[in-house]
Structures are given as C-alpha cells and as structure tokens.
Amino acid sequence: MFPLPANRAIALIDGNNFYVSCERVFNPKLGDKPLVILSNNDGCIVSRSQEARDLGIPMGMPFFKAQHFVKSHGLQWLSSNYTLYGDMSARMMNVLGEFSPHQEIYSIDECFLDLSNMMPNSELIEYGKSIKNRIYQYLGLPTCVGIGPSKTLAKLANHIAKKNKQFNGVFAWATLSNEEQISWFKKITVNEIWGVGRRIHVSLQQMGIETVYDLAQSNPEMIRRRFSVVMARTVAELQGTSCLAMSELEETARKQQIISSKSFGHGIEELQHLQEAVASYICRAAEKLRAQNSVCGYVTVFVRTNPFAPNQKQYRNQITIPLSIASADSRRLTRAAFYGLDRIYRKGFIYKKAGVILSDISPVEQYQDDLFTKIDQEKSTQIMQTMDALNHLYGANTLMLASTGATLNNPRHWRMRANHKSQRFTTRWNEIPKVNT
DNA sequence: ATGCTCCTGCGAA
DNA sequence: CTAACGTTCGCAGGAGCAT
Numbered sequence: 238m239f240p241l242p243a244n245r246a247i248a249l250i251d252g253n254n255f256y257v258s259c260e261r262v263f264n265p266k267l268g269d270k271p272l273v274i275l276s277n278n279d280g281c282i283v284s285r286s287q288e289a290r291d292l293g294i295p296m297g298m299p300f301f302k303a304q305h306f307v308k309s310h311g312l313q314w315l316s317s318n319y320t321l322y323g324d325m326s327a328r329m330m331n332v333l334g335e336f337s338p339h340q341e342i343y344s345i346d347e348c349f350l351d352l353s354n355m356m357p358n359s360e361l362i363e364y365g366k367s368i369k370n371r372i373y374q375y376l377g378l379p380t381c382v383g384i385g386p387s388k389t390l391a392k393l394a395n396h397i398a399k400k401n402k403q404f405n406g407v408f409a410w411a412t413l414s415n416e417e418q419i420s421w422f423k424k425i426t427v428n429e430i431w432g433v434g435r436r437i438h439v440s441l442q443q444m445g446i447e448t449v450y451d452l453a454q455s456n457p458e459m460i461r462r463r464f465s466v467v468m469a470r471t472v473a474e475l476q477g478t479s480c481l482a483m484s485e486l487e488e489t490a491r492k493q494q495i496i497s498s499k500s501f502g503h504g505i506e507e508l509q510h511l512q513e514a515v516a517s518y519i520c521r522a523a524e525k526l527r528a529q530n531s532v533c534g535y536v537t538v539f540v541r542t543n544p545f546a547p548n549q550k551q552y553r554n555q556i557t558i559p560l561s562i563a564s565a566d567s568r569r570l571t572r573a574a575f576y577g578l579d580r581i582y583r584k585g586f587i588y589k590k591a592g593v594i595l596s597d598i599s600p601v602e603q604y605q606d607d608l609f610t611k612i613d614q615e616k617s618t619q620i621m622q623t624m625d626a627l628n629h630l631y632g633a634n635t636l637m638l639a640s641t642g643a644t645l646n647n648p649r650h651w652r653m654r655a656n657h658k659s660q661r662f663t664t665r666w667n668e669i670p671k672v673n674t
Numbered sequence: 675a676t677g678c679t680c681c682t683g684c685g686a687a
Numbered sequence: 688c689t690a691a692c693g694t695t696c697g698c699a700g701g702a703g704c705a706t
Binding site: 255283343344346347433434436465467557 | 680683684685686687
C-alpha cells in the first residue's frame with residue numbers, strides 16, 4: 238500500500254469558502270472582516286470567511302444563534318445570491334477545463350481534472366500552482382488544489398492543502414516519501430474522508446477505527462459486510478486503487494429526478510396558499526425538465542409543518558401521482574400536483590414547507606404515442622417553448638401560470654425571505670453599482 | 675428463487 | 688420591530704409484491 242501508487246493523477250480543485258469569496262470579489266469593503274452567507278430564507282449559515290470561523294461559528298448554524306456577533310465583533314452577513322455564484326462558477330469551470338481533456342464538475346465550487354500521463358509526477362505541484370494562480374488572476378477567487386492517484390485521495394490532498402498553510406494551497410501525494418504519507422494518514426481523523434459522514438464516523442469509532450490510516454489498513458470484505466460496497470470502494474481508493482471513474486459531462490447532464498422545495502417566509506394555513514407555492518415550484522422544476530429535453534412520469538408533492546416549533550401540532554405527508562402520459566407541460570404537472578395536494582392537505586395545521594419531485598424521467602425523443610396525443614403534445618411543446626423563451630429573454634417570471642398566485646395585489650406571504658442580498662454583478666447591467674465621482 | 679418498484683437512510687456541497 | 692433552523696442530488700439496501 239505504501240508508498241501510494243503514482244500511476245494516475247487526479248486533481249481536485251475546490252474554492253475557498255466560495256460564496257464568501259464571490260461576494261468579496263465585487264465588494265472589497267467586505268475585506269477581512271468576519272462574513273457569513275446565509276441559506277434560503279436567511280435561515281442557516283452556509284459559508285464562512287476565515288475570520289467568521291475564528292469566532293467559532295460552525296457550518297450550518299441557524300443565523301439567529303450567531304447574530305450577537307454582529308454587534309460584538311462586526312460580523313457581516315448576506316443572503317445567498319445564487320445568480321452571482323452560479324455565474325462565477327460557470328466562468329471558473331471554463332477556465333479549469335483548459336487544464337485537462339477530462340473534467341468532471343462535481344459541485345458549484347469543485348471539479349476533478351484527470352492529469353494522468355500528462356507530465357512527470359515531479360511537475361504536478363507546479364502545474365497545480367499554475368491552475369490556482371490562473372483562477373485567481375482571471376476571477377479573483379482563491380482555491381486549493383489536491384492531487385492523488387484516486388478521487389478519494391485527491392479529496393484528502395485538497396483537505397491537507399486547505400488546512401496547512403505551508404503548502405500554499407497545493408498538495409500532491411506523489412511528491413511525498415513513504416514515511417511522510419504514513420504520517421499524514423495517521424494524523425487525520427477518519428471523518429475527514431469523502432463518504433464518511435456523522436453516522437458512519439460513530440460506527441467506525443466503535444470498531445476502533447479512528448484515523449485514515451486505520452481505515453486504509455482495514456479488511457475490505459469486513460467493511461463491505463458491515464457497511465456497504467461504497468465504503469469498501471472508499472477503502473480501496475485510500476489504498477491507491479482508483480475505483481471511482483471520472484464521469485463525463487453527458488452522463489451527469491440529465492438528472493434522474495428534479496426537486497423544487499422551499500421553506501416559506503411565514504407559516505401558512507390555507508390550501509389556496511399552498512397551491513400557489515406548489516404551482517410555482519412545479520414551474521421551476523418543469524423548466525429544468527424541459528431544459529434537459531426530458532419528460533417525467535411521476536409527480537410527487539409533499540408538505541410539512543415546522544419541526545422546530547415543538548409547541549405546534551406536527552404533520553407531514555407526501556404523495557406520488559403517476560401520469561398516464563409522460564409530460565413536461567407545467568399545466569399538466571400542476572394539475573397532477575394539485576390533485577395530490579388535495580389528498581394530503583389537512584386543515585388546522587401551520588405549514589412551513591412544501592415541495593415537488595419530478596421522477597421517472599426519460600428523454601423526450603424517446604417519447605412516442607398515437608397521432609392524436611402527438612398533435613396535443615406538439616401544441617403543448619410550442620406553448621412551453623414560447624414561455625421558456627420569453628422568460629429567458631426578459632428574465633425569470635416574466636410569464637407565469639395564474640395558479641402561482643402572481644397577481645398584483647397578492648402579497649404571497651409564503652415567498653421566502655432574502656433580506657440582505659448583494660447585486661447580481663455579472664448578469665444584470667442595471668445592478669452594477671454606480672461609481673461615486 | 676428471482677426480479678421489480680417503492681421507500682428510507684446516508685452523504686455531499 | 689418580531690421571530691427566526693437549507694436545498695438538491697445520487698446511491699445502496701431492504702421491504703413488499705409479483706412471478
């Protein structure tokens with residue numbers, strides 16, 4: 238096992254507190270003050286600057302529990318600006334794609350690059366530095382680069398690069414001696430490994446597996462029986478055997494399920510308000526469905542009360558409605574969702590969240606039926622295409638279904654809070670701040 | 675015994 | 688001012704059902 242095999246080289250590039258960094262690019266005044274970015278509804282803290290981490294604010298903490306830091310330490314905070322982060326991400330991924338013929342975009346701020354057979358191992362660190370430098374030069378975003386013979390080891394390398402300043406943000410296993418590799422494995426606790434979450438960490442500890450080294454040394458067959466084939470693969474990957482292939486763009490482009498769900502800005506009781514919310518979620522999900530040229534066969538709708546309000550009566554339920562003919566028509570999907578909502582709605586509860594799931598997704602070109610439904614289908618497709626084109630051209634929600642309750646004097650209290658959002662600097666001309674002269 | 679669907683748990687960002 | 692706790696995805700495994 239040691240030294241780790243160096244036949245392959247996979248890099249994992251990860252943005253440093255990505256949302257915070259995106260905001261700082263466009264607002265230098267946020268400077269080196271503690272800054273946090275909040276989730277939907279301004280609920281939880283989902284990105285923290287180093288200064289905020291130093292205050293002891295943990296990831297995922299509800300914001301109201303950290304709010305005292307605003308007064309005491311000048312903590313800055315912003316609502317999430319997904320338009321901005323998504324656009325910055327797309328630009329970053331474009332630049333990163335130049336560095337390898339094989340790129341896997343893993344999340345909004347992370348991607349794998351396959352660097353195998355491109356250079357001698359001795360040059361990997363320099364190459365990693367040039368990646369990091371170019372992203373900073375072109376976009377102003379700080380990143381870290383981890384390089385290893387498997388994805389899991391690349392992830393671990395990235396973790397080391399992030400936590401240990403002396404590597405200047407780039408770490409590669411291949412440049413280390415046998416003893417150095419073992420020493421890192423023994424120094425890092427097992428929960429830092431990709432695929433080991435809270436529950437599995439506890440189980441591993443009970444078995445006496447505390448460090449990365451312990452897990453890498455464990456019996457793969459025992460791990461498979463006790464956990465799953467996923468964990469067994471993780472062990473193999475830690476030993477340097479690459480099991481997780483780079484997945485090409487086409488494979489991940491088409492989603493197998495599309496979810497749209499949100500907590501409400503305020504709790505709501507009436508069926509009609511739930512319908513408005515559900516209709517608007519359906520529209521968002523159906524738009525995504527059409528954008529990937531798919532239709533769906535099932536519509537799931539779910540509702541729930543606020544589980545964090547224990548003095549309120551609790552209720553949660555969901556129902557899945559099969560469609561007789563697969564569809565991507567917002568109106569058809571809304572009808573199905575309303576049908577389901579009628580069946581699970583109970584009077585007398587204060588609802589805090591609802592959502593829809595489109596599943597049994599297939600490519601639209603596979604879809605065939607008799608002549609009459611075909612004519613119907615074409616008409617539906619035209620209407621939806623027109624709607625999508627207008628919304629694309631003039632901005633989201635230019636054209637909406639009336640069932641979403643989008644009339645002029647409807648306050649739509651269920652809509653989420655976002656009280657403190659920055660401008661969409663890179664995608665809206667009219668939101669670029671004016672220069673003071 | 676085998677294969678399917680549906681549901682749940684887990685992990686990730 | 689109050690009161691206030693995210694969202695979206697894939698995978699594996701097991702239950703339940705049909706054959």
